[in-house]
Amino acid sequence: MRExxxxxxxxxxxxxxxxxxxxLGKAVVRSGRHLLTVQHVMSRVRGGHNNFRMRLASRPVQxxxxxxxxxxxxxxxSVDLHRERLxxxxxxxxxxGWDMAPEPGLIGVPFAELAARPVFxxxxxxxxLGAMLGIEADILRELVADNFRAKGDQIVSSNLDVLAASMxxxxxxxxxxxxxxxxxxxxxxxxxxxxxxxxGALAAGVRFCGYYPMSPATSIAEGLAQVAVDMGVVVEQAExxxxxANMALGASFGGARSIVPTSGGGFALMTEAVSLAGxxxxxxxxxxxxxxxxxxxxxxxxxxxDLELVLRAGHGEFHRAIxxxxxxxxxxxxxxxxxDLAEKSQGPVFILSDQYxxxxxxxxxxxxxxxxxxxxxxxxxxxxxxxxxRYDWSAPVSPRRIPGHGKSLVLADCHEHDEQxxxxxxxxxxxxxxxxxxxxxxxxxxxxxxxxxxxxxxxxLLLVGWGSSGEVLREVAGILQGRGVKAASLCFxxxxxxxxxxxxxxxxxxxxxxxxxxxxxxxxxxxxxETTGFxxxxxxxxxxxxxxxxxxxxxxxxxxxxxx
Amino acid sequence: xxxxxxxxxxxxxWCPGCGxxxxxxxxxxxxxxxxxxxxxxxxxxxxxxxxxxxxYVRGNGFNGLxxxxxxxxxxxKLVNPELKVVVESGDGCSYGEGGNxxxxxxxxxxxxxxxxxxxxxxxxxxxxxxPTTMTGHVTKNNPLGVFDQPFNPVAVAVAMRASxxxxxxxxxxxxxxxxxxxxxxxxxxxxxxxxxxxxxFNKVNTFAWYKSRCKEVSHDPANWDxxxxxxxxxxxxxxxxVIYREQRPSKETLLPQCRDGAMYRRPVDMDKVAAHMLSYA
Ligand SMILES: Cc1ncc(C[n+]2csc(CCOP(=O)(O)OP(=O)(O)O)c2C)c(N)n1
Ligand code: SF4
Numbered sequence: 077m078r079e080x081x082x083x084x085x086x087x088x089x090x091x092x093x094x095x096x097x098x099x100l101g102k103a104v105v106r107s108g109r110h111l112l113t114v115q116h117v118m119s120r121v122r123g124g125h126n127n128f129r130m131r132l133a134s135r136p137v138q139x140x141x142x143x144x145x146x147x148x149x150x151x152x153x154s155v156d157l158h159r160e161r162l163x164x165x166x167x168x169x170x171x172x173g174w175d176m177a178p179e180p181g182l183i184g185v186p187f188a189e190l191a192a193r194p195v196f197x198x199x200x201x202x203x204x205l206g207a208m209l210g211i212e213a214d215i216l217r218e219l220v221a222d223n224f225r226a227k228g229d230q231i232v233s234s235n236l237d238v239l240a241a242s243m244x245x246x247x248x249x250x251x252x253x254x255x256x257x258x259x260x261x262x263x264x265x266x267x268x269x270x271x272x273x274x275x276g277a278l279a280a281g282v283r284f285c286g287y288y289p290m291s292p293a294t295s296i297a298e299g300l301a302q303v304a305v306d307m308g309v310v311v312e313q314a315e316x317x318x319x320x321a322n323m324a325l326g327a328s329f330g331g332a333r334s335i336v337p338t339s340g341g342g343f344a345l346m347t348e349a350v351s352l353a354g355x356x357x358x359x360x361x362x363x364x365x366x367x368x369x370x371x372x373x374x375x376x377x378x379x380x381x382d383l384e385l386v387l388r389a390g391h392g393e394f395h396r397a398i399x400x401x402x403x404x405x406x407x408x409x410x411x412x413x414x415x416d417l418a419e420k421s422q423g424p425v426f427i428l429s430d431q432y433x434x435x436x437x438x439x440x441x442x443x444x445x446x447x448x449x450x451x452x453x454x455x456x457x458x459x460x461x462x463x464x465x466r467y468d469w470s471a472p473v474s475p476r477r478i479p480g481h482g483k484s485l486v487l488a489d490c491h492e493h494d495e496q497x498x499x500x501x502x503x504x505x506x507x508x509x510x511x512x513x514x515x516x517x518x519x520x521x522x523x524x525x526x527x528x529x530x531x532x533x534x535x536x537l538l539l540v541g542w543g544s545s546g547e548v549l550r551e552v553a554g555i556l557q558g559r560g561v562k563a564a565s566l567c568f569x570x571x572x573x574x575x576x577x578x579x580x581x582x583x584x585x586x587x588x589x590x591x592x593x594x595x596x597x598x599x600x601x602x603x604x605x606e607t608t609g610f611x612x613x614x615x616x617x618x619x620x621x622x623x624x625x626x627x628x629x630x631x632x633x634x635x636x637x638x639x640x
Numbered sequence: 641x642x643x644x645x646x647x648x649x650x651x652x653x654w655c656p657g658c659g660x661x662x663x664x665x666x667x668x669x670x671x672x673x674x675x676x677x678x679x680x681x682x683x684x685x686x687x688x689x690x691x692x693x694x695x696y697v698r699g700n701g702f703n704g705l706x707x708x709x710x711x712x713x714x715x716x717k718l719v720n721p722e723l724k725v726v727v728e729s730g731d732g733c734s735y736g737e738g739g740n741x742x743x744x745x746x747x748x749x750x751x752x753x754x755x756x757x758x759x760x761x762x763x764x765x766x767x768x769x770x771p772t773t774m775t776g777h778v779t780k781n782n783p784l785g786v787f788d789q790p791f792n793p794v795a796v797a798v799a800m801r802a803s804x805x806x807x808x809x810x811x812x813x814x815x816x817x818x819x820x821x822x823x824x825x826x827x828x829x830x831x832x833x834x835x836x837x838x839x840x841f842n843k844v845n846t847f848a849w850y851k852s853r854c855k856e857v858s859h860d861p862a863n864w865d866x867x868x869x870x871x872x873x874x875x876x877x878x879x880x881x882v883i884y885r886e887q888r889p890s891k892e893t894l895l896p897q898c899r900d901g902a903m904y905r906r907p908v909d910m911d912k913v914a915a916h917m918l919s920y921a
Contacts, residue, residue: 106921265920275917281908284719286711303916305896308906310718315744319711322704326684326712329702331904332719352705442917445910454904461679478904479700479716480723483679487694487701490687498695499653499703 077256080133082141083205084158087150090122092198097128098437099219100202103211104132105266105439106219108258113437114140114623119291119375125153132209134256139548140436142627146208146253148201152176167251169204183250190245196238203242210254213243265440269407269433273363274299275443276411277335278307280451284327284334285311286320288342291375292431293365296337317342321349321362328358329488331454331478333415337363340382341372347389350424354394356488357467357474357513359418359425362386363411366430368621377621378431380543380594383603386426387572394513397520398426398572400543402528404438406569412448413523419452421519422473428571430594432623433544458482465495469508472515517573524570526578531557531564536640537633538586540612542568542600545592548624552592552633555626561637562587571600576608583610588640590633591615594624644672648698659810659836659847660689663757664696666816667726671699673821674724681724684713686738688730689764689838690757707737710745710754717750720902721892724824725752732762735771735791742793745829746802751890753823753830756793757810759838760845767841777844795871797831798884801864804830805871805884809854811837811847815880822882828890835878850878857881 087093094115101113112131118124131141144162148169149155155170162168162181170176172184190200199220206216220239224232267275273296277285287297301311310327314320317338324334338346343364353360364386368379386398397417399410411427418425455475461483468474479486487497492509494500528546531538531553539549546567556563566582568574583589583604591601591612596619601612616632618624647668654660671681678699685691687706694701700723704712713727734742734756745754761779762768768781771791778785797805804826808819816834823830835854837847857879859866867884892898900906 263918263921265917267920271920275913278916279908279910279913281906283903283906284715286715307909307912307916308897308900308903310715310895310897310903312715312718314711315740318708319741319744322708322711323715325704326702326715327719329682329712330716330719330723331902332715334715348705348708442921445914445917478902479682480679480720480902481904483677485678485698485700487703489695489701489703490705491703497701497703499692 077254079135079256080131080137081146081209081253081255082144082163083130083132083146083148084127084144084161085130085148085150086125086127086154086158088122089118089120089124089126091150093126093128093150095223096198096202097130099223100205101130101437102266103206103215103219104209105264106215107211108262109134109255109439110136111266111437111439112137112140114432115435116622117376125151125157127154127158132255134258138551140432140623140625142625148205150197150201167253186245190242191238196235199235199238200242203239204246204250207243207246208250208253210252216243263442265442266437267404267440268435268437269401269404269429270295270365270435271299272404272407272440273411273427273429276408277415278303279445279448280412280415281333282335282415283309283332284324285309285337286314286323286327286334287311287337288314288317288320290339290342292367292434293337293339293342293363295434296363317345318348321346322352324360325349325353325356325358328360329479329486331481335361335363337365339365339367340369340385343382343385343389351390351392351394352490353424354390354392354513355490355492357422358488359422361411361414361418361425361427363427363429365434366428368619374621376431378594378623379619379621380430380545381596381599381619383428383571383599386428387603393510394423395421395517395520396424396426396572397421398428398570399525400428400569400571401433402544402546402567402569403433404440405443407433408443410569412451416449416451417520417523419454420473420523421516422476423516428543430544454478456481458484461485466497467493467495467509469495469512472512473519520573521575524573524575526575527566527568529564529566529579529582532562534562534585535564536562536587537564537637538582538589539563539565539592540589540601541565541592542571545594545624548626548629549592551626552629555630568600571603574604574607580608580610588614588636590636592624592629594618642672642675642677644668646678646698647671650696652696653692654689655840657839658689659759659838660693660757662810662813662816663690663755663834663836664693666810666813666820667693667697667728667755669817670820670824673817674824676724681726682716683726683728684716685709685728686733687764688733688762690728690730691733693728707733707741709733710738710741713752714745714748714750717752718892718895718898719904721898722901726824727752727754729754729756730763731756731758731760731772732770735793739771743800746797746800748891749803749829749888750892751827751829753820753832755820755832755834757836758833759836759842761838761842763838763841774844792871792874793831793833794883795868798864798867798871801886802831802884803828803886803888804882805867806831806882807833807835807878807880809835809850809880811851812854819881826885828888853878854880857883861885
């Protein structure tokens with residue numbers, strides 16, 4: 077039995093491959109295995125070529141797969157497109173009706189017989205794959221029944237018949253590719269980064285989400301909208317991003333924890349509100365899921381190129397924190413933390429993720445909700461309402477009260493203002509107010525997440541990454557260590573502010589440092605240099621719209637390793 | 641009725657004689673007539689001379705960005721339906737920079753009141769044409785006179801079936817205050833296009849100009865056809881009063897999650913979060 081299996085499902089948009097990948101992924105996780113499903117979809121609703129890459133394993137997996145043991149092709153194009161990436165002895169499932177020349181590993185599935193109508197083909201494929209992977213029939217049946225329940229008993233039973241027939245056919249006609257079992261049944265979740273982000277926001281008590289649809293952030297708003305009534309959240313699809321972000325500030329003024337999901341193109345429009353949050357000292361969380369630019373770029377692909385945009389967005393000088401989750405669990409925990417940090421610092425906090433992380437489905441342990449720290453609250457005391465000043469400057473963070481709660485009057489202002497929030501132009505008050513706001517850096521600094529280091533203290537090769545590139549680095553470092561290289565990784569899940577005392581030593585101690593990023597100019601390496609003076613001369617960069625993989629990084633590290 | 645002194649006396653940055661002073665008095669009067677204590681309402685604005693009014697009324701206030709008064713005001717109402725929310729802005733702010741937000745606000749029909757101090761000019765930036773400046777009006781930036789057709793906010797709002805559309809003139813103090821009260825009492829989005837002269841930069845649409853033209857409407861505001869006809873009249877005669885009114889539920893009353901009052905008071909229900917999380921198993 078193998079420890080790991082890589083699957084690729086290819087076909088046209090509109091064929092229901094996402095349903096197969098979703099249900100099969102869930103089945104894999106329910107059967108106790110680990111999962112990573114990466115989607116490659118085109119920016120179109122029908123046609124074109126999409127694929128879902130699944131990495132299944134009996135132990136936790138990190139980055140996306142490079143080669144595949146099984147290709148399930150729902151369109152002929154798919155066979156040619158992915159042939160080069162198939163591993164030795166790979167199985168290729170095609171439609172038996174395609175009349176293809178026989179070759180080793182090629183299996184024609186009689187879809188016309190197994191699925192009376194084309195709409196059943198995805199369930200037929202699921203039956204075949206489920207049987208090959210040795211997933212218990214009960215798990216598959218339950219998932220299929222749940223998935224079609226809303227469509228009525230008739231549809232459920234037809235789909236279950238297709239599933240059973242397909243599994244029977246596969247048992248007789250395909251090789252089996254099972255993974256080692258987990259033994260005892262463990263509960264794991266199958267979710268993508270955006271779903272975990274939504275959960276983190278809910279756990280932090282999010283009450284308002286303002287958004288304007290843009291891939292790959294839309295599913296955050298959709299996820300919140302699904303549970304909005306039950307969880308008590310207002311999700312407003314605004315007329316544009318400018319409105320969405322300004323709404324979030326209005327909601328925050330009203331005491332509602334607010335989130336604004338968007339991507340680079342939408343965020344570009346929101347920068348005026350970022351600046352407004354800065355001067356108003358308004359807590360707000362922006363979730364920026366990056367995709368390639370400039371401008372509309374590649375709408376459904378991934379990149380890590382908006383760090384500098386998010387870092388500098390907004391005019392004038394004010395502080396912010398930028399959290400960059402590396403994996404699904406981080407999406408949950410860092411979102412929860414972002415709300416706390418936004419309230420503690422009374423300003424904008426960013427979650428900077430990307431399309432890969434946002435949409436890749438992973439197996440993950442349920443989050444420990446009981447041990448979550450509490451999220452900071454506004455001041456609900458209403459003590460001495462007449463003496464209350466929103467921008468009391470005796471401390472960098474003034475008590476923030478909520479309009480309508482008690483008799484205290486709250487004034488939020490976009491101009492430079494005095495302690496009460498009234499417009500001023502006096503030089504001395506301006507300086508004092510600006511100093512007060514800048515002093516909030518201490519609040520942010522006190523909470524900075526140090527980067528995660530893996531490997532030996534004195535490494536020959538130190539790989540530095542941030543956000544979703546982090547986990548690929550860990551995998552690469554592990555592979556290199558297995559080959560006898562003294563490799564280590566340093567992964568940043570907070571990219572601003574930085575606390576050099578938590579990592580600078582590591583950079584100096586390594587023989588060779590390589591930055592690995594999903595952009596074309598090594599933005600994070602530049603930021604590290606600007607902040608610490610440390611220059612990372614080598615980099616492995618990916619900006620073809622695809623996620624970094626271990627194979628991609630290893631190939632480009634080869635010349636660097638040779639020179640070591 | 642409470643004393644309008646409770647809303648404070650502030651030194652303003654407006655020119656002596658500016659129509660904004662009258663709008664401020666009308667607003668305070670309207671608030672007092674409704675017995676609204678300062679902590680029960682919030683005034684939200686954008687940028688411009690009109691928008692400064694937030695700083696001249698004792699109450700809760702949100703002075704946001706140019707053109708962006710409506711988005712935060714609507715969100716505030718959604719997360720705290722208990723607060724009375726009044727938006728004050730200029731014609732440049734609401735009909736120019738924030739035009740898209742006005743259209744969306746009409747469609748959303750949240751229970752808020754938008755009072756546009758319409759002086760048909762940009763006051764704060766010293767005299768450029770605004771969307772309501774009349775064709776032919778010579779301004780600093782239009783030495784040949786404005787070529788563009790003026791925007792008719794009342795007609796647009798009626799055409800979109802905004803649930804309350806009124807026009808008033810700040811020079812008629814009682815009319816202005818009564819119109820604001822009617823707008824605030826209306827359950828749903830209300831627009832008050834408040835003509836309010838800029839004595840420094842608009843030498844065409846002066847107090848006297850409005851005074852001789854503004855006439856109370858006589859049609860039934862529930863009659864959309866009549867309202868539309870009236871809305872198209874602007875020039876030699878300027879109809880003032882409630883132009884169109886229609887009762888339909890405001891959005892915050894339709895959203896179940898808004899029915900329990902202010903949202904900030906709700907504790908996080910971790911059991912529900914847990915149940916939602918386990919739906920991914
Ligand atoms: C984003 C932005 N653009 C431009 C300005 C400059 N600005 C300030 S007020 C104003 C126009 C004011 O006109 P109006 O809204 O009619 O208000 P009034 O001053 O006449 O009351 C402009 C363009 C600004 N503050 N912000
Ligand atoms: S410039 Fe015009 S709008 Fe501004 S205060 Fe003076 S008169 Fe009023």
